[in-house]
Amino acid sequence: MQTERIIRRKLSDEVLERLLRLFSDGNLKPGDAMPSERELMERFGVGRPAIREAMQSLANMGLVSISHGERARVQELTAQSIIRQVDLSAHIMLQRSSSSLEHLKAARLFFERGMVREAAAKATAEDVARLRTIVAEQRAALGDAVAFMSADMRLHTEIAAISGNPIFVSVSEAMLGWLKAYHTELLMWSGKENYTLAEHAVIIDAIEKGDGDAAEAAMVKHLQRSSGLYGLKG
Secondary structure (H helix, E strand, C coil), X not given: XXXXXXXXXXXXXXXXXXXXXXXHCCCCCCCXXXXXXXXXXXXXXXXXXXXXXXXXXXXXXXXXXXXXXXXXXXXXXXXXXXXXXXHHHHHHHHHHCHHHHHHHHHHHHHHHHHHHHHHHHHCCHHXXXXXHHHHHHHHHCCCCHXXXXXXXXXXXXXXXXXXXXXXXXXXXXXXXXXXXXXXXXXXHHCCXXXXXXXXXXXXXXXXXXXXXXXXXXXXXXXXXXXXXXXXXXX
């Protein structure tokens, strides 16, 4: 007969499991104040350390916010808040592994190809106008590397937003944020920013025409060219 060992669980793990059940059952909703430590201690029959450890686990998951001297509050979970939970781990992974960085660049290219095709299929005149406004802001930021980069990132995220899917927007923001630390200083490529502006204009033109093939081809050309010039800039 196969041996199946019973592993003793930490009290904080038991408390965490019961608190998570309150979330999943709908007994704790965004904006609600969490029960006090004393209430939880009495309810579960455990000491303060187990309660505090379980509450910190909830905070690490983004389920509650903890402020000194105040009751913890239930947070609204969004795609953005969930993905942000892995920001630090993602940065550490990228710093430790050059292959991870290359994998992320490839994932971004794959993602952007899908997003620009989706934008070409769904973009309204208002969507196109917003994209052109961002490019105009980027052009006005020539000579200011930080502002130029910020506008660049907003453009790509706005293309993802045309999909109407907040998860796509959050994934776009996350990948761009992770890659940002590896962008080469723009000013060392003096004059090359104009290539980016021209390529963005071609992408937007294709989106406006509803031409998914042309939009995808322009995006691929743009990302491959800019990746070579700027390291990871797109």
